[in-house]
Amino acid sequence: MKSKAKKPDTAHxxxxxxxxxxxxxxxxxxxxxxxxxxxxxxxxxxxxxxxxVAQVLAVDGVDxxxxxxxxxxxxxxxxxxxxxxxxxxxxxxxxxxxELIFDGEEVGVRNGLAMRDFRKAAQMVFxxxxxxLNPRLPVEDSIAYGPRVHGMSKKKAKExxxxxxxxxxxxxxxxxxxxxxxxxxxxxxxxxxxxALAMSPRLVILDEAVSALDKSVEAQVLNxxxxxxxxxxxxxxxxxxxLNVVQYISDRVLVMYLGEVVEIGPVDExxxxxxxxxxxxxxxxxxxxxPDERMxxxxxxxxxxxxxxxxxxxxxxxxxxxxxxICKSLAPKLPKDTLPEDHVTSCHMYDPAAGHTxxxxxxxxxxxxxxxxxxxxxxxx
Amino acid sequence: xxxxASSLPGAFDAGGIxxxxxxxxxxxxxxxxxxxxxxxxxFFGAIILIVILCAIFAPWVAPMDPTQTNMxxxxxxxxxxxxxxxxxxxxxxxxxxxxxxxxxxxxxxLLPVVFALAIGGALGVVAGYMGGKVNMVIxxxxxxxxxxxxxxxxxxxxxxxxxxxxxxxxxxxxxxxPPLCRIAETATTQVRGLDFVEAAxxxxxxxxxxxxTHILGNVLAPVFVYASGMxxxxxxxxxxLSFLGLGVAPPTPDWGLMLSTLRQAIYINPVVxxxxxxxxxxxxxxxxxxxxxxxxxxxVKL
Numbered sequence: 001m002k003s004k005a006k007k008p009d010t011a012h013x014x015x016x017x018x019x020x021x022x023x024x025x026x027x028x029x030x031x032x033x034x035x036x037x038x039x040x041x042x043x044x045x046x047x048x049x050x051x052x053v054a055q056v057l058a059v060d061g062v063d064x065x066x067x068x069x070x071x072x073x074x075x076x077x078x079x080x081x082x083x084x085x086x087x088x089x090x091x092x093x094x095x096x097x098x099e100l101i102f103d104g105e106e107v108g109v110r111n112g113l114a115m116r117d118f119r120k121a122a123q124m125v126f127x128x129x130x131x132x133l134n135p136r137l138p139v140e141d142s143i144a145y146g147p148r149v150h151g152m153s154k155k156k157a158k159e160x161x162x163x164x165x166x167x168x169x170x171x172x173x174x175x176x177x178x179x180x181x182x183x184x185x186x187x188x189x190x191x192x193x194x195x196a197l198a199m200s201p202r203l204v205i206l207d208e209a210v211s212a213l214d215k216s217v218e219a220q221v222l223n224x225x226x227x228x229x230x231x232x233x234x235x236x237x238x239x240x241x242x243l244n245v246v247q248y249i250s251d252r253v254l255v256m257y258l259g260e261v262v263e264i265g266p267v268d269e270x271x272x273x274x275x276x277x278x279x280x281x282x283x284x285x286x287x288x289x290x291p292d293e294r295m296x297x298x299x300x301x302x303x304x305x306x307x308x309x310x311x312x313x314x315x316x317x318x319x320x321x322x323x324x325x326i327c328k329s330l331a332p333k334l335p336k337d338t339l340p341e342d343h344v345t346s347c348h349m350y351d352p353a354a355g356h357t358x359x360x361x362x363x364x365x366x367x368x369x370x371x372x373x374x375x376x377x378x379x380x381x
Numbered sequence: 382x383x384x385x386a387s388s389l390p391g392a393f394d395a396g397g398i399x400x401x402x403x404x405x406x407x408x409x410x411x412x413x414x415x416x417x418x419x420x421x422x423x424f425f426g427a428i429i430l431i432v433i434l435c436a437i438f439a440p441w442v443a444p445m446d447p448t449q450t451n452m453x454x455x456x457x458x459x460x461x462x463x464x465x466x467x468x469x470x471x472x473x474x475x476x477x478x479x480x481x482x483x484x485x486x487x488x489x490x491l492l493p494v495v496f497a498l499a500i501g502g503a504l505g506v507v508a509g510y511m512g513g514k515v516n517m518v519i520x521x522x523x524x525x526x527x528x529x530x531x532x533x534x535x536x537x538x539x540x541x542x543x544x545x546x547x548x549x550x551x552x553x554x555x556x557x558x559p560p561l562c563r564i565a566e567t568a569t570t571q572v573r574g575l576d577f578v579e580a581a582x583x584x585x586x587x588x589x590x591x592x593x594t595h596i597l598g599n600v601l602a603p604v605f606v607y608a609s610g611m612x613x614x615x616x617x618x619x620x621x622l623s624f625l626g627l628g629v630a631p632p633t634p635d636w637g638l639m640l641s642t643l644r645q646a647i648y649i650n651p652v653v654x655x656x657x658x659x660x661x662x663x664x665x666x667x668x669x670x671x672x673x674x675x676x677x678x679x680x681v682k683l
Contacts (some may be wrong), residue, residue: 023675038397090583119585136408136598144576145594146584192580199584 023121023202024068026104029339031065032203032235033089033122038098040084044308054308058084060259062098065340066203071229071236073250073267075243075282077304081241081259083127085206089237090124090224102203120150121194121261127208128187133180139191140165140176146199157198164194168224187219190224197232205237210245222249243286248272252341255279258304258315259332265343275362277320324348326355327340365371367377410639415678422674425667432664436483443477447634456650467653469639470646475653482634485546486664489619489628492550492613497557498608504558505565505597506600510573510592519580523559531556539627549628553615564607568600602679609672613665620661636661 039061044054050377059081066072076082087093091102091108099106102121106112113121126132133142143164144157152160162172168190180188189209196204206225210218220226222245229236240246246253246267253270255263255278263276274280302319305311311318317327332346332354333348348354416422435442444465451472460465466475508519526534539551572578573596581591620637622628627637631642639657647654 092579092583116585119583124580124583126576126580130574132580134577134581134595134599137594145586149584149586149590195580195584377637379527 024103028068030068030104030231031101032068032103033066033237034099034101035062035064035066035089036099038085038088038094038100040081040088040093041096044316046238056305057259057310058309060263060310061334062256062259063334064254064261064264066235066237067340069233069235069251070251071238071249073246073253074237074239074240074256075246075253076256077282078241079304079307080256081307082241082256083207084238085256086124086205086237089205090122091118094122114148120199121201122203122205123199123201124205124207125189125192125196125209127211129185129192129212130180132192133188133195135180138177138179139183139188140172143191143195143198146195150199160198162187164197167189167228168194169198169220170194184217185284186213186221189213189217189221193221193224193228197228200232201234203235203237205239207239208241209238225249244284255282258307258310260315261346263317263343263345263347264334265345268343269343272365275343275350276316276347277322277349278316279345281319306337314346322349322356322358324356330354404674408642412678416674419678422671422678423561425670425674428667429671432483432667433487439484443474443480445474445477447473447477447481448632449473456646456653458650459652466656467650469643469653473560475656478634478639479636479656482636482639482657482660483664485623485629485633485635486616486619486637486661489546489549489553489622490616490664490668493553493557493615493619494529494608494611496550496554497561497611498604500554501558501561502565502600502604505562505567505604506569506592506596508562509566509569509600510588510596512570512573515614516566519562523562526555531614532618532621536625536627539622544627544630546629549619549622552622553618556618557611557615561604561608561611565600567606568602568603569596572596572599597675606672606676606679609675610669612668612672616661616665616668 003267022067022159038059039057040059042056042058043052044056045051046053062085064072074082074085084093088095091100101107102113102118107118109113133139137145140158140161143161144154146154147160148154158176162176165172165175170187170190175183175187175191180191183191189212193209209225210221225236226249229233236249238246238249250267253263253267254261255276257268257278263270263274263279270279271283274283278300283338284299300319305315305318311328313329313330313331314320314323314327317323320327326348330348332348332351335344335351338344348356349358354360416426444463451468453472454464454468455472456470457464457468457472459465459477461467464474464476466479469475469478499558504519504523508516529537535552535556537547540557543552544550560623577590578595581595586594616636619628620640623635623637624641626641629638631638640654640661643654643657
């Protein structure tokens with residue numbers, strides 16, 4: 001393999017990647033991943049000639065950055081384009097439009113980062129732990145597959161696979177030669193994490209990686225992910241519909257609605273003082289642990305509108321309690337030229353120039369501050 | 382390098398190790414284990430084995446020369462003199478002819494299926510994995526062949542190319558490619574959409590590597606089982622071709638051909654005349670039963 005001679009294979013010898021990661025090309029201020037104007041439109045075909053009669057706007061103009069070393073949580077309802085976004089980021093499906101820049105280099109273009117090198121640098125853990133492992137391969141062979149296609153010898157790849165099984169808390173000699181059907185859901189997801197780590201990636205995209213697990217196993221795997229992140233100096237993009245899990249694991253949170261980013265910012269700011277009405281409704285929809293704070297009415301009703309024919313203007317105006325005429329006609333934009341750490345939203349209420357009557361005097365999201373879950377407090381200490 | 386696995390906090394231990402038996406069994410070991418505990422499949426498998434051994438060792442197993450005619454002892458019943466299963470219309474020993482006939486019948490039963498499995502399976506996997514236009518071209522061509530009833534297609538191809546064993550083999554192979562291709566395509570299409578194939582692509586696996594490592598293993602079982610069921614069909618079709626004079630040429634012993642020539646004597650000695658048919662029945666039934674047993678033993682769900 002060509003690239004192997006150039007760069008030392010640091011993570012394969014399983015030491016903690018030091019602060020000055022030799023794989024780092026752009027420096028600490030260069031975002032790990034920059035997404036610019038990303039769009040994915042799926043054609044809807046029909047009619048006699050199989051013509052394209054409509055477009056599903058699954059991801060429609062998404063901009064964000066993933067900072068090196070952070071965990072970026074992505075939340076949103078089912079069908080808002082989270083999983084499509086994950087597959088777009090991994091180049092598993094072709095994008096309609098937009099730029100993906102990995103550590104300063106555009107991926108898969110001339111003079112950019114070669115797809116082969118990108119595949120090593122970014123990996124993904126899938127939601128369905130059952131279907132994401134080949135039922136006919138022993139799990140250590142599934143883990144070793146990636147390094148094997150990148151030219152590692154069979155023996156070395158197997159050694160690496162066994163080592164990684166140990167890292168994810170599975171005894172290698174017991175679990176290595178087993179087939180996926182012999183493992184529980186949590187064990188399979190650990191194998192999936194090991195498989196992603198086998199490529200010694202810098203960025204790991206976790207698409208609902210813990211959503212299918214039961215609560216106790218979910219907690220174990222979340223802790224494992226936190227541990228591995230420090231150990232391998234990883235950057236996570238953590239996609240989930242579970243707001244509590246995202247709050248627990250993320251540094252920053254991105255809220256998606258119908259293929260668009262509606263709000264992005266540091267996790268504590270978003271959870272304590274959400275700006276966008278959709279984020280507010282989403283956070284209010286969490287069930288309280290306190291029986292006195294019973295929820296009788298859902299804070300947000302109805303299904304998201306059809307992404308084939310999204311509403312005009314602001315896509316949330318059909319369900320928004322603050323919607324005004326301006327919201328129906330003009331689509332709000334995320335403010336430009338902001339720092340990645342800024343808390344920004346695409347809502348007319350936060351843009352004095354837009355002419356929304358509530359601009360500048362937005363009612364607070366919550367009457368009382370929302371307590372931070374104890375687990376997170378403990379984890380931060 | 383330190384043992385980091387042991388340095389992980391206790392919460393990371395996945396547990397459940399005790400529930401797993403220390404004995405690790407591979408997939409094929411499991412299939413073998415299931416087959417060994419399936420008496421029906423074993424019984425019919427043994428019959429197939431006997432037929433195959435008879436075919437291979439025909440010169441030593443057969444008591445007489447299968448082409449030696451004897452005009453005096455024609456169409457004699459079972460057990461007449463030294464003729465254990467009687468004689469045919471030219472006084473040839475039926476048992477010897479049946480044993481020798483197993484050669485061409487098995488050849489015609491197995492080879493077309495093996496060839497069709499290789500060609501049709503490969504086409505189907507490629508069509509299923511590539512999808513889109515490649516899939517459309519391959520599968521529409523298959524549909525054209527599919528439009529004809531299989532026996533008609535076999536007769537038409539054999540008839541066009543002339544008789545003989547090689548042409549018979551060829552025509553049967555062509556007949557079996559479309560159904561095997563379709564089975565392989567369907568199975569591949571199902572597997573292709575699963576996350577582990579996506580994960581393999583995300584790891585940078587190329588098309589060839591993904592097909593051989595991840596697709597074939599999961600597609601082989603259903604295709605293989607279907608193909609094993611086709612062996613009996615192939616034997617019957619080959620017999621049919623020989624019966625029509627399109628397969629093996631006389632005096633070579635062949636079950637279909639024997640049935641064809643003996644049918645004129647059905648009123649003289651019906652039992653002997655039916656013997657080649659019985660041989661075909663037993664062999665194809667055995668292949669069917671073994672195919673059924675394989676399907677259960679190789680069940681994907683595990």
